[in-house]
Amino acid sequence: MIEIKNLTRKFDQVVAVDDLSFDVREGEVLGFLGPNGAGKSTTMKIITGFLAPSAGSATIDGFDIGSQPLEAKALIGYLPEGAPCYGDMTTLEFLRFIARIRGFRGEEADRRIAGVMGDVALESVAHQTIETLSKGFKRRVGLTQAILHDPKVLILDEPTDGLDPNQKNHVRELIRNLARDKIVVVSTHILEEVTAVCTRAIIIDEGRIVADGTPSELEARSRYHHAVEVRLADELDLAGELEGVAEIAGVEQDRLDKASYTILSEGNPIFARISQLAQQRQWPVEEFHARRGQLEDVFRAVTEDANRREAA
Amino acid sequence: MQNLGIIFRRELMGYFATPLAYVFIVIFLITNGIFTFELGGFYARGQADLMPFFGFHPWLYLFMVPAIAMALWADERKTGTIELLLTLPVKLADAVIGKFLAAWVLTGIALLLTFPIWITVNYLGEPDNGVIVASYLGSWFMAGAYLAIGSCMSACTRNSVIAFILTVSICFLFVIMGSPILLNAFPDWTPQAIVDAVAALGFLTHFDSISKGVLDIRDVLYFSVFIAAWLLASAIVIEIKKAN
Numbered sequence: 325m326i327e328i329k330n331l332t333r334k335f336d337q338v339v340a341v342d343d344l345s346f347d348v349r350e351g352e353v354l355g356f357l358g359p360n361g362a363g364k365s366t367t368m369k370i371i372t373g374f375l376a377p378s379a380g381s382a383t384i385d386g387f388d389i390g391s392q393p394l395e396a397k398a399l400i401g402y403l404p405e406g407a408p409c410y411g412d413m414t415t416l417e418f419l420r421f422i423a424r425i426r427g428f429r430g431e432e433a434d435r436r437i438a439g440v441m442g443d444v445a446l447e448s449v450a451h452q453t454i455e456t457l458s459k460g461f462k463r464r465v466g467l468t469q470a471i472l473h474d475p476k477v478l479i480l481d482e483p484t485d486g487l488d489p490n491q492k493n494h495v496r497e498l499i500r501n502l503a504r505d506k507i508v509v510v511s512t513h514i515l516e517e518v519t520a521v522c523t524r525a526i527i528i529d530e531g532r533i534v535a536d537g538t539p540s541e542l543e544a545r546s547r548y549h550h551a552v553e554v555r556l557a558d559e560l561d562l563a564g565e566l567e568g569v570a571e572i573a574g575v576e577q578d579r580l581d582k583a584s585y586t587i588l589s590e591g592n593p594i595f596a597r598i599s600q601l602a603q604q605r606q607w608p609v610e611e612f613h614a615r616r617g618q619l620e621d622v623f624r625a626v627t628e629d630a631n632r633r634e635a636a
Numbered sequence: 637m638q639n640l641g642i643i644f645r646r647e648l649m650g651y652f653a654t655p656l657a658y659v660f661i662v663i664f665l666i667t668n669g670i671f672t673f674e675l676g677g678f679y680a681r682g683q684a685d686l687m688p689f690f691g692f693h694p695w696l697y698l699f700m701v702p703a704i705a706m707a708l709w710a711d712e713r714k715t716g717t718i719e720l721l722l723t724l725p726v727k728l729a730d731a732v733i734g735k736f737l738a739a740w741v742l743t744g745i746a747l748l749l750t751f752p753i754w755i756t757v758n759y760l761g762e763p764d765n766g767v768i769v770a771s772y773l774g775s776w777f778m779a780g781a782y783l784a785i786g787s788c789m790s791a792c793t794r795n796s797v798i799a800f801i802l803t804v805s806i807c808f809l810f811v812i813m814g815s816p817i818l819l820n821a822f823p824d825w826t827p828q829a830i831v832d833a834v835a836a837l838g839f840l841t842h843f844d845s846i847s848k849g850v851l852d853i854r855d856v857l858y859f860s861v862f863i864a865a866w867l868l869a870s871a872i873v874i875e876i877k878k879a880n
Contacts, residue, residue, distance in 0.1 A: 335879060372723040375879055397725040404723070408716030410646070412653045424642045425724050453653075469720070 325349050326371065326477060326507055330380035333366050333531075340366040342531035343380070348524075353503045355522035355539070356511040359627050363531040364511040365405055368481050371509070372402045384477055398426075401475035403483055407466025411455030415446055415465055418454060419472065426473040440468045443498065460491045467495065471502060478508045484517060496521050515619040519543075525619070527626055534626040539619060546617030547573075547625070550589035552598045553615055557608035559583050565605060571597065586615070639726045643734030644741075651742050656704075664700055664746040671696060672753065685763050689753055690771045690847040694811050694839055697782045702803035704739050705786020706796040709874060713794040718878060732871045736780075736787050736863075743779040747772060767849030774846025777859035778839055782807050784866035791873040814838025 326348040333341040341363040348354050358364050369375040371382045373389045373396060382389045387396040410418055416437070423433040441447055444464045449457055454465055467483060483499070484492040492514075499508060499521050512518065518525050519539045527535040527542075535542055543549060554562070562585045563575040571590050578584035587598055595614040602609050651657040668689070672678045676688025712718035721731055757763045782803075789802040812818040814835050822831050835841050842855040 369719070374719050374723050394725045394727070397723060400723070402720075402723045404716060404719040406716055408720050410650065410717055411715065412650050413646075417649070421642065421646045422724070425639060425726060 325385060326509070327383040328367075328371070328380070329383075331367065331370060331377050331382060332379040333363075333370060333375065334378045339531055341370070341377070344528070344531065344533065345380075346526060346533065346536065348507050348509060350505060350507055351503070352524050353499065353508040353510065353522045355518035355525040356509055356528070357513075357515070357518065357525055357623060358511075358528040362528050362627075364528060365481055366531075367528070368402075368479050368509065368511060369404075372400055372479055373397050374404075398473075399475060400477045400479060401470035401473065402478075403466050403470045403480045405481040406485075407463045407483075409454045409462060409465050409469065412453060414451050414453050415441075415457070416450045418465065419468060422469045422472055428473070436472055436474075440472050443471070444468050445494075459486050460488065463487060463491075463495075467498070476506055478502060478506055480508070480510045482511055482513070484512065484514065492517075515623060518619055527623060529627045535622060542622050543617035543619055545625075546619075546621040547588060548586065548615050548621050549617030550591070550593050550595075551615045552587045552589075552595055553584070553611070553613055554587065554598070554602070554607070554609060555581070555584045555611035557583065557610055560607060562587070562607075565607075566601070569597070569601070583610075637730075640730040640734045640737075643721075643726070643731055644737050647735050647738030648741060651704075651738065657742055657745075660700065660704060660742065661746045661749060664696075665749060667696055667700070668692075668750055668753075683761075686753065686757055686768055686771060687847070689750070690775055690843075693775045694778065694843060697779055698804060698807055698811060701743060701779055701782035702786050702789075702800050702807065704742060705783050705803055706790055706800040708735050708739060708787050709791040709870070710794050710796040710799045713878075714796075718874075722878070728871050728874065732787070732867055732874070736783060736867055736870075739783050739787075740776075740780050743783065744776050747776055747779070764849060767847075770849050770851040771847045773851065774843055774855070774859075777846075777856060777863075778843050781810070781839065781859050781862045781866075784863040784870070785810070788866050788870040788873060791870045791877065810837070810839050812838070812840075814840035814842075814844075 328344055328346050331341055331344040332339070344363070344367060356364050356367070366375065370377050371384070371389065373393045376390065384396040384399050387399070389396045410421070413421065419437045419441070420433065423437055428436055441450065444467055446461070446464055446468060449461050454462060457465065463483070463486065467480070470478060470480065480499070484495050487495065496517060499510065502508065503521075510517070510522065522539060525535070525537065525539050525542055526533055535545070537545075559582050562577075566572050566575060566587065571592055571594050573588040573590045576586045576588065578586070587594065593614070599612065602612065671692035672689045676692060678688050681688065709718070712721065722728065754768060757768075758765070785806050786799070786803040789806065790796065790799040792802065793799050815838065818838075819831055819835055822834075842858050845852055846855050
């Protein structure tokens with residue numbers, strides 16, 4: 325279990341991480357979200373023992389990263405932002421170096437290296453120096469380095485950044501497979517990734533948690549959750565039509581396509597009700613579908629709210 | 637301890653995986669030859685010793701050693717591998733010492749490859765080989781002192797050129813501390829004790845006696861403490877600067 329307690333980190337006058345507290349349990353894949361500069365990377369750097377916190381603590385399976393760093397670090401596999409690797413080494417040399425540092429020798433080391441290289445399909449570049457590899461391969465070398473010792477805790481800072489869609493998919497699959505009995509913390513800008521691999525998402529902004537829940541819980545917080553989108557043949561005063569109808573929170577007209585409307589729900593599914601109304605009142609419906617809440621809506625709502633508060 | 641060895645091996649392998657080690661060794665040998673034979677008048681002196689050879693080392697190291705040291709930590713910061721290295725279950729001390737030792741061994745290899753001049757002087761006359769062994773050791777220890785300064789300067793910046801210039805400047809200061817250039821600059825009223833203290837901190841004071849064949853434990857101790865102090869400073873600087 326990772327326990328983060330009242331973690332704070334200041335850089336000169338700037339507070340990057342502000343009194344952050346949360347736990348992550350075995351089996352959880354935590355998506356760590358937030359705008360640039362929100363404190364995601366800083367938090368990960370503290371958990372992995374690269375930076376010391378200004379206040380508070382991070383504990384990995386009972387080992388405090390500040391007072392027992394070697395024990396804690398041994399449990400962690402970490403892919404730093406940008407997947408840095410020693411460019412002058414070949415993939416195999418680099419992984420052998422990591423294996424030795426992680427305490428594996430001889431056959432055991434070879435077996436593990438062969439295993440993880442197979443998992444991420446690195447065999448073809450085993451004898452190539454890392455600086456000559458493509459971005460996708462470099463990222464995979466970084467990932468291999470992180471999972472080599474089958475760590476209990478896996479911390480990945482933007483693992484799919486700069487990969488093509490196929491590679492992204494591959495890495496996500498890998499994370500899903502790894503996740504079963506581990507703790508995984510993934511930071512990302514790609515919100516669909518959270519829905520695809522994470523069991524829980526935390527959105528942080530200006531070093532504080534602004535949302536925490538399963539992806540579907542967060543999606544449900546979207547104002548567009550259960551909304552219905554309607555495209556008509558022509559403009560119509562839908563707001564007027566729907567006035568007084570229970571369970572409807574409002575109607576938004578599309579700015580470009582004036583005949584498109586989004587009907588917001590107060591929280592319950594309204595698809596059937598609207599469909600019935602549309603038939604009764606004979607709206608010239610061309611398209612009609614229910615919307616799910618998008619993580620993106622929630623992300624923007626919670627992080628922009630915070631910015632507005634700041635500006636006020 | 638084990639990790640120190642692993643880091644040491646990786647670093648040393650890194651030098652030989654790139655042209656760096658070879659370029660360094662070749663240039664080191666060529667400049668050594670020029671200094672010894674052209675400037676030092678190795679033959680003209682008509683003496684069977686290696687004084688002209690070792691006498692130029694403080695000046696030769698001034699440019700050669702910082703070139704190796706400049707990348708020690710600056711490159712780790714620039715490429716971000718410092719974050720990888722320091723989040724592995726490795727003590728910072730192991731990393732600092734391992735990297736330093738690798739660079740020191742590289743200078744040691746370059747120094748050992750000057751052995752033909754030793755053979756030459758033995759062929760031409762009957763030198764005191766004890767003095768020569770002491771001088772080689774002294775020269776290597778002095779190279780270590782340059783490297784330790786370089787390690788600390790390299791930790792100060794992510795730009796290795798800046799690290800190079802800083803290292804050359806500080807090394808130069810320590811070289812001239814023991815030489816008349818600096819000592820004559822003190823005004824006459826300066827107490828002799830202070831002048832002696834400054835001279836005692838300089839490289840030349842300690843290297844001169846070693847290269848004359850006096851392997852005084854105090855000179856070895858001086859270089860050892862000097863190296864340890866600058867490596868400790870490196871570790872502190874890395875700890876402070878790694879955040880930005």
